[in-house]
Amino acid sequence: MKDQEKEFGPSSWAIDNKTAIYALVVLLTILGLVSYNNLPKENFPDIAQAKVFVTTQFIGQSPQNIEILVTRQIEKKLKSLKGLKKVTSNSYDNISIITAEFNGNVKIKDAKDDVKEAVDKAKPDLPQNDNNLKESEISDINVADLPILYVNVSGNYDLKKLKEYADNLKDAIESMKEISKVDMVGALKPEIQINVDLNKMTAAQVSYDDITRAVGAENIIMSAGGLRVDGVRRSVDIRQDFKNADEVAAMVIRNPTGKAVYLRDIAEVEDGFHEQESYARMKTKEDSGFKKVITLNVSKRTGENLILASDKIFALIKEKQAKEFPKGLDVTVTGDQSDQTRTTVNDLVNTIIIGFLLVTIILMFFMGTTNALFVALSVPLSCFIAFLVMPAIGFTLNMIVLFSFLLALGIVVDDAIVVIENTHRIFDNGKVPIAKAAKMAAGEVFLPVFSGTMTTLAPFVPLAFWNSMIGKFMFFLPITLIITLLASLVVAYIFNPVFAVDFMKPHVKGEHDNPKFDKGIKKVLLWFAGIAVIAYLINFGVGNFVVFATVLFLLNHFVFVKWIDAFQNRAWPKMQTAYANLLEKAVHVPWWILGGTVGLFIFSIFFMMARSPKVEFFLRLILTLLLCTLLYQRGQIRLIPTRLQRY
Known part of the structure; x- marks a missing residue:
């Protein structure tokens, strides 16, 4: 069947303007690396919990009285708030702690304002004119505020x-x-302590109020207005705050009769400290x-x-x-969190690099070295495009984002595989001009590849609208995958056809039988050496990667090409034949295949029900850090965990 000469406009334009595309590749690579280095790196995303805490102290009261007089009165007002999910409370000696949890779509700032308003409405129902009842404190938990x-x-x-x-x-x-x-x-x-001698104060006819007013009048920092100087209005400030105890001791106090008394004559003034x-x-x-x-x-x-x-x-x-x-x-x-963050980021980046190399090696056996490299380049280029987009949407480089890249590693090459393999098929070892073959290949498979990518993205779209605490946490995964997979479409239809036009060559039988260390190999090694020197100046890890790529290049030239030829000419045809035979038998007994599939599905359901596996939200992890609060009640000390860090 003759191929229809379809073309996809953007791909054809890219092939006709190869210089611009190569310049764009270089620009994307540089900007992508710069963006990666500048992206904020953290262990987990900063997610604000949709919980507001109301803490009220009532000194000298038992938990039962706290429950009746304080907790219930505030709870009544909180339960009518919009967007409230649930209210929980704990009443202890001297203190009431109420937790108001809101739905994930409620902004924490709005939730705090609503809770403050509800607590204000509850004040008339609380005990009045009792100095032991303190003002309620409204607070929330922000992960970013943790040290x-x-x-x-x-x-x-x-x-x-x-x-x-x-x-x-x-x-x-x-x-x-x-x-x-x-x-x-x-x-x-620090504080300045004034220890008054009662007898001397009485003899001088001075009261506590006289001392308090005198200290307050002398210890001031305020603005005295403005003064116009040379056409410019300047502010005049008064700064008469006390710096040490000697200044306070030298202060003059007047009794009701107008007699002046030095403060040092009726009190001991000394530098001290607040109670710790x-x-x-x-x-x-x-x-x-x-x-x-x-x-x-x-x-x-x-x-x-x-x-x-x-x-x-x-x-x-x-x-x-x-x-x-x-x-x-x-x-x-x-308690340096950067150690764990640095380890996590480096481990995931190394895993991504190793995965990229494994994907490349596997592709080499099935598609050949040149075609495999075209396809493998879609991985870093798609990641570079994602790195450029992430700062614009406020993403950081955290464990969830890096895991998303790792998950996308084997998916982003799918589009490029189809385009390059179709180009190779139409090219037919040089029977069709490579430029024409690349244009036809992109045009033929655009709709199937585009629809395939959209169906891959579709399951991740609902995750972006997951309205809960965990949904906010996992929001980074679907968005990163969507950006990366859309970027892989651009790479497959803009960059890969250009690479194919310049580097896809006809194969000659036996060309890999006797590999030699010729001038071409030496020239490539010189290029690798120059790139490695520059890479080591930038980053030691990048330099090691270039050296590894050099070793991989030599192994491919002297070893892998023979293995690849043997696999494609011997092992792979046998596998294709075996699969064709199996498929031919299956076609003749379709009901057995369909029945077996349905039976396997039913068996798997009953097997899961019989096994009844334990369901856990998170895996059990190793405890590494526990922060606790000591609470003193009725002569006893209670230990309350406040933060748990695991890895």
């Missing part, structure tokens, strides 16, 4: 001196664009016991590069220790 690492400052210094060094480090870390906040734990907050509210301890392998530290909990901004942020912090600490901090000051980083 990416902990910086521990310790040494043979008191907590006041350690805080000075910790403040220095905290300010420097907070100035990084990748960091959203740094919380300090275990530090003392947080504690930090650390024990390392070198320490025999726990030592006091000040810990900085560092959180990154949403969408920023976790690995880059961690590297910057380590570089900052190293610089501070070398130039500013004394030798006796120890700065230790614990």
Whole structure:
């Protein structure tokens, strides 16, 4: 049957404008690599949980009273909120904790506003004029706010001196664009203490209110208005806040009769600290016991590069220790999430590269070396296009995205296989001009390949609209697959026909029987050597990949081509013959084949029902990190897990 001379317009245009296509390939490669390097890298996507927590303290009350007086009253107002999924509550001694979980389509900001409004409506139903009842706190859990690492400052210094060094480090870390906040734990907050002598105060006819008003009037930071100078209006600020205890002690206080009294004459004024509210301890392998530290909990901004942020912090600490901090000051980083992220990203990238090489080798045996390389190039080119799109839609390079690339590895080559194999068939070893063959091949198979790709994408489309917490988490998988597979269509119909026109040559029988180390091979090796040098200057791993490609090239020239010829001329025809015989027998007994298929389907259903496998949402993993909160109630300490990290 003679092939119809169909053409697909974009493919024909690409073949007629090969120079532009090669320039586009180079541009996509460079921009794709740059985009990959600049993409924020993290272990998991930053997903905000659709849960809002209402925490209310009522000092001195039992769990039963907390339940009746506080929890139930707030729950009544929360249950009428729009988009609410469920409400759960826990009442403890002195405290009520209510969790409002919303549907996945509700924005967490709107949910918090609705909860605040509901809590305000519940205030009239709560106990009135009781100072033991505290204001309700409304909070949510944002994965991005969890610390990416902990910086521990310790040494043979008191907590006041350690805080000075910790403040220095905290300010420097907070100035990084990748960091959203740094919380300090275990530090003392300075205060100026005024210890009044009651007898002296009475003798001077001064009251507590007089001292409070005098301190408040003197300790001020405010604006005093504006002043026009040389045509420019400048603001005038008053900064009279106290810096130390001596300034407070020298303050003058007047009694109701107008007599002046120095504060130091009726009170002892000294620099002190607030009652310590947080504690930090650390024990390392070198320490025999726990030592006091000040810990900085560092959180990154949403969408920023976790690995880059961690590297910057380590570089900052190293610089501070070398130039500013004394030798006796120890700065230790614990709980660094970048280690696990770096390992996960590198492992998945290496898996993708190994998978790409295995796909290429398998294609070489079935399609020949040249055709296999055309097809294999669709993998990196499709990934480069996806890398260019991902920043525009706010994607980061996380485990879900990389797993999606790994899943797409064997799918993106399907379109290219059909186009290249059809080109090779029409080319018929040189009987049809290669340019004409490539145009006809693309035109013939466009609709089948396009419809096949659309049917492959169709099951992933509903996943993009999965309205739940897990749906938001898995959203990255279908979108990445859709982008990559659509990119593979572009590669198959724009780039692959151009490669075929320039590199697909007629085969001569016996051309691979006696491979030689000729000038052509030496020239290619020189090119590989130059590329390897440049690659090693860019990245050590890229350089190793180029060296591996060089070894693969030599193995193909001297070893693989013989194996491929033997497989295609001996083993593969036998497999085709065996399959044809099996198919011929099946055609003669169609009802047996159909009945066997239905029977196997029914058997598999009953087998699953009989086996009744255990269903788990996630696999059981190894526990690596457990963060807990200590809750003191009725003289007892309760340990409450607050964060679990597994791998």
